[in-house]
Amino acid sequence: MSSAISTNELTKRYRGKTALAGITFDVPAGSVMGVIGPNGAGKTTTMRLLLDLIRPTSGYARVLGQDPRVGGTALRSRIGYLPGELRLDGRATGKDLLTHYARLSGRVQAGTVEALAERLGFDPTRRIRTLSKGNRQKLGLIQAFMHRPDLLVLDEPTSGLDPLVQQEFLALVRDAKDEGQTVFLSSHVISEIQQAADFVIILKDGHIVNSRSVSALRSEAARKVRFVMQSDDLEGDRSRITYEAGLGNVRTLEEESGSRVVVEGTLESTPDQFIKALARLTIVDLVIEEPDLERAVLSFYENDLEGAASHAH
Numbered sequence: 001m002s003s004a005i006s007t008n009e010l011t012k013r014y015r016g017k018t019a020l021a022g023i024t025f026d027v028p029a030g031s032v033m034g035v036i037g038p039n040g041a042g043k044t045t046t047m048r049l050l051l052d053l054i055r056p057t058s059g060y061a062r063v064l065g066q067d068p069r070v071g072g073t074a075l076r077s078r079i080g081y082l083p084g085e086l087r088l089d090g091r092a093t094g095k096d097l098l099t100h101y102a103r104l105s106g107r108v109q110a111g112t113v114e115a116l117a118e119r120l121g122f123d124p125t126r127r128i129r130t131l132s133k134g135n136r137q138k139l140g141l142i143q144a145f146m147h148r149p150d151l152l153v154l155d156e157p158t159s160g161l162d163p164l165v166q167q168e169f170l171a172l173v174r175d176a177k178d179e180g181q182t183v184f185l186s187s188h189v190i191s192e193i194q195q196a197a198d199f200v201i202i203l204k205d206g207h208i209v210n211s212r213s214v215s216a217l218r219s220e221a222a223r224k225v226r227f228v229m230q231s232d233d234l235e236g237d238r239s240r241i242t243y244e245a246g247l248g249n250v251r252t253l254e255e256e257s258g259s260r261v262v263v264e265g266t267l268e269s270t271p272d273q274f275i276k277a278l279a280r281l282t283i284v285d286l287v288i289e290e291p292d293l294e295r296a297v298l299s300f301y302e303n304d305l306e307g308a309a310s311h312a313h
């Protein structure tokens with residue numbers, strides 16, 4: 001599969017401060033790639049380099065097969081970009097601004113702006129300076145999506161959006177992917193990346209500390225399990241739960257009345273092994289939680305020194 005974006009040792013330094021320390025990654029065409037990382041990790045810097053808003057200190061990027069430094073307006077018109085900080089002001093209305101952008105790109109089909117405004121609940125007749133943060137963000141999203149670009153580069157796309165609009169945004173991303181468009185988006189929130197993305201890059205202090213598919217991240221992440229069982233032999237059942245069912249960090253709490261016991265732990269075996277071992281116990285209630293991706297990502301942040309060192313070699 002061809003790459004919509006590929007970088008090689010992409011590096012950006014500002015007077016001694018390293019914003020991006022040589023990152024190498026690929027975004028397969030037609031996929032959704034999420035970039036997650038704490039403040040100052042280098043997410044915005046990466047995106048600005050891809051858009052040729054800033055230039056690399058060393059290393060290079062290819063965007064839709066071209067060097068962003070030479071792609072010019074032809075390349076730019078194939079990209080939809082939502083900057084992290086939208087500087088919008090003025091007496092013009094949202095519609096005025098979108099019409100202006102649409103003329104510049106020359107690729108917006110009739111009805112597209114209206115359809116996007118409708119989906120996101122955006123009123124294009126309002127003056128831009130009167131718009132709330134969330135409504136400015138919607139305007140930014142409409143201008144990024146409206147010309148159906150081959151590549152969408154979205155810096156914190158859901159910041160300021162209420163949960164319903166966030167869901168609609170995720171639907172827009174799915175639709176874009178269905179149309180064969182590539183999406184590169186950043187977020188602070190793993191749940192969003194989990195819902196939207198095929199792949200994730202975890203960035204910290206200008207280094208990629210990890211990159212993998214979202215499904216791999218899910219299958220590696222710890223799942224918490226909680227159940228209530230009827231037990232007359234707690235010792236025996238505890239050992240069955242630990243060794244046969246493969247539950248780690250087992251905690252048990254005997255309920256005051258009767259022989260019910262609440263059991264909590266983390267799933268270290270497969271769900272299949274776990275369920276089959278549990279079948280021999282008397283289970284009153286059972287909850288297996290979603291994989292805790294948040295914690296998995298945080299552990300990558302914490303262990304980043306190792307990751308950064310191995311990347312440096």
Ligand SMILES: Nc1ncnc2c1ncn2[C@@H]1O[C@H](COP(=O)(O)OP(=O)(O)OP(=O)(O)O)[C@@H](O)[C@H]1O
Pocket residue numbers: 014017018019020037038039040041042043044045046084
């Ligand atoms: N123009 C600049 N001059 C000096 N340092 C800069 C400049 N732009 C970015 N940096 C630094 O580069 C690092 C990476 O910044 P960047 O904005 O890419 O991070 P980010 O991951 O987007 O963070 P956030 O989540 O806070 O938006 C930060 O330490 C930042 O202070």
